[in-house]
Amino acid sequence: MENDTAPGPADGGAPVPYGPRREADDGVPQDTGEPDDRDGTPVGRRLVLGMLGLGAAGVAVGGALQDRIDSVLARVSAKDPVGVTGLLPGGGGFRFYSVSNSVPHRSETDYRLTVGGLVDRPARYRLSDLRALPQTRLVRDVQCVTGWRVPNTAFSGVRLSTLLDAAGVRRPGSAVHFTCFDGVYTESLTLEQARRPDMLVALTMDDRPVTAAHGGPVRLYAAPMYFYKSAKWLSGITVTEQVRPGYWEHYGYDVDGWVGRSNGRHDQPTS
Amino acid sequence: MTSPRPDRLPRAGAHRPWTPRPRGTSRPDAAARPHEPDGVRRFSRAETWAHRSLAWLMGVCAVTAAILYLPPLGELVGRRRLVVTVHEWSGIALPLPALLGLASRAFRDDLRRLGRFLPHDWAWLRTAVRRRRREPGLAGKFNAGQKLYAAFTAGFVLVMAGTGLIMWFPRLTPLLWRTGATFVHDWLALLVAAVVAGHVYFAAADPEARRGLRTGRVPRWWAASEHPLWRTEQRPRPVRPRDPGRREPPGGQRELP
Numbered sequence: 001m002e003n004d005t006a007p008g009p010a011d012g013g014a015p016v017p018y019g020p021r022r023e024a025d026d027g028v029p030q031d032t033g034e035p036d037d038r039d040g041t042p043v044g045r046r047l048v049l050g051m052l053g054l055g056a057a058g059v060a061v062g063g064a065l066q067d068r069i070d071s072v073l074a075r076v077s078a079k080d081p082v083g084v085t086g087l088l089p090g091g092g093g094f095r096f097y098s099v100s101n102s103v104p105h106r107s108e109t110d111y112r113l114t115v116g117g118l119v120d121r122p123a124r125y126r127l128s129d130l131r132a133l134p135q136t137r138l139v140r141d142v143q144c145v146t147g148w149r150v151p152n153t154a155f156s157g158v159r160l161s162t163l164l165d166a167a168g169v170r171r172p173g174s175a176v177h178f179t180c181f182d183g184v185y186t187e188s189l190t191l192e193q194a195r196r197p198d199m200l201v202a203l204t205m206d207d208r209p210v211t212a213a214h215g216g217p218v219r220l221y222a223a224p225m226y227f228y229k230s231a232k233w234l235s236g237i238t239v240t241e242q243v244r245p246g247y248w249e250h251y252g253y254d255v256d257g258w259v260g261r262s263n264g265r266h267d268q269p270t271s
Numbered sequence: 272m273t274s275p276r277p278d279r280l281p282r283a284g285a286h287r288p289w290t291p292r293p294r295g296t297s298r299p300d301a302a303a304r305p306h307e308p309d310g311v312r313r314f315s316r317a318e319t320w321a322h323r324s325l326a327w328l329m330g331v332c333a334v335t336a337a338i339l340y341l342p343p344l345g346e347l348v349g350r351r352r353l354v355v356t357v358h359e360w361s362g363i364a365l366p367l368p369a370l371l372g373l374a375s376r377a378f379r380d381d382l383r384r385l386g387r388f389l390p391h392d393w394a395w396l397r398t399a400v401r402r403r404r405r406e407p408g409l410a411g412k413f414n415a416g417q418k419l420y421a422a423f424t425a426g427f428v429l430v431m432a433g434t435g436l437i438m439w440f441p442r443l444t445p446l447l448w449r450t451g452a453t454f455v456h457d458w459l460a461l462l463v464a465a466v467v468a469g470h471v472y473f474a475a476a477d478p479e480a481r482r483g484l485r486t487g488r489v490p491r492w493w494a495a496s497e498h499p500l501w502r503t504e505q506r507p508r509p510v511r512p513r514d515p516g517r518r519e520p521p522g523g524q525r526e527l528p
Contacts, residue, residue: 040387044422051426055455059434062454063447087341089457096342098349147453213346251352252442264446 094142094150096213097228099247100182104233105212113201113218115163117238118173123166127217130203133158138198138223141270143259145226149267155221157202161195163237175243178220179236187220187231187246188255191239198223198271201234224271225257310490313412313483317375322484324368329467331361336460362435365428384412385421391500392418411500420470427463431456 116122137156176194178187202221210216215232222229254262335358372378392415398406437452479493
């Protein structure tokens with residue numbers, strides 16, 4: 001850099017060649033005439049007001065615009081080998097949401113699913129036990145309450161009703177509470193909801209074993225509901241007398257999380 | 272307006288160094304030096320404090336945003352509810368440093384400098400756009416890029432805070448607003464990430480500018496080479512106004528900061 005040296009001492013009163021309008025060598029001492037900065041164009045104010053206006057307009061039309069972008073991105077990301085489009089808003093695919101400290105891992109040897117509460121025959125299932133039961137495969141869209149949707153995702157596993165029937169629900173059991181081996185997350189369904197044929201204890205996702213990040217080896221799959229109902233890392237099913245609100249439901253999410261009919265949203269139903 | 276040719280620009284040694292003028296004197300170089308042994312005061316305590324607080328809040332905001340937005344980071348950190356809470360509060364606090372800073376006169380003065388474009392700022396911008404070159408000769412206390420960046424910061428903080436509040440309290444607004452707010456918040460976040468990265472890049476390349484914001488003072492040679500018009504902006508109104516049609520605003524006799 002040419003400016004690293006300290007400047008020399010002042011040498012008297014010659015005009016100082018600063019200023020954009022001053023020609024250094026024209027020999028005529030000019031007044032640079034720098035106006036006071038109050039005179040300048042208020043560019044800052046205009047930019048801020050313009051951004052506020054654009055922001056408001058974006059809020060007004062953003063929903064429709066994002067739908068268009070989503071469909072374009074879906075087409076692009078189908079041919080995108082590096083997955084850059086996944087980084088863009090609405091770039092598609094699952095987003096990882098977990099409320100626990102880390103991704104918990106259970107394997108063939110240490111995974112157990114307990115069924116208890118108001119039942120006649122409490123039970124503990126190993127992974128192999130669950131695989132031995134009748135399997136159901138569903139291909140539906142996954143809809144998150146925060147807005148993203150992943151089309152045509154396959155889940156397969158054991159119907160919740162199969163496990164409940166095997167355990168034999170006692171009166172006055174009328175709800176099912178789910179606990180998870182991350183130690184934090186909980187969910188709930190009414191008994192009626194839990195007996196629907198599209199409520200699964202899922203062992204595979206897209207025809208592969210559910211990965212730990214996606215809630216494996218076993219997660220709930222509540223097809224007709226927003227995805228926060230589909231608890232990851234499922235380890236306990238308890239039949240209760242009343243619905244106990246789950247984790248997010250303590251923070252204002254609807255207990256009856258039907259897609260398109262809850263949480264103030266109007267998404268296309270998924271099931 | 273003529274813009275200076277590169278070979279006519281002030282260079283170190285080619286002109287005399289920047290020296291602040293003691294209050295009341297009109298001769299720029301008269302006996303000023305002994306008063307400022309550590310260079311020139313560029314920012315007051317209030318200003319360095321406001322910048323540091325904003326920078327920290329912005330950092331927290333950006334880190335939590337990345338955790339919420341990028342699945343691999345989210346997997347690493349988990350604790351989504353905590354991360355959301357930290358993001359919400361650090362985000363809504365972003366306007367606070369500037370609002371508190373308004374109590375300081377130096378802050379208000381610099382705010383006005385940042386908000387106004389003078390003719391040389393347009394020239395700076397033209398040079399930057401057409402010739403892809405940063406022209407220090409055309410900069411007052413702040414160059415045009417810094418002025419635009421400051422305005423962009425004010426704008427994005429307000430827009431992000433507004434759209435963030437809509438998502439924070441979803442029951443207060445209709446769904447259409449919420450998807451719109453998510454749209455604006457997400458895409459503007461990408462733009463902000465790029466622009467703030469640029470800001471950090473320029474800061475990383477200029478240790479003296481960083482020192483200015485850390486200690487409030489900059490070396491004279493730096494002020495003279497990077498912001499040569501700084502002094503002339505503070506000069507009293509010239510006897511012969513540039514634009515005779517304009518009325519002289521009050522307060523033309525401005526004092527040094």
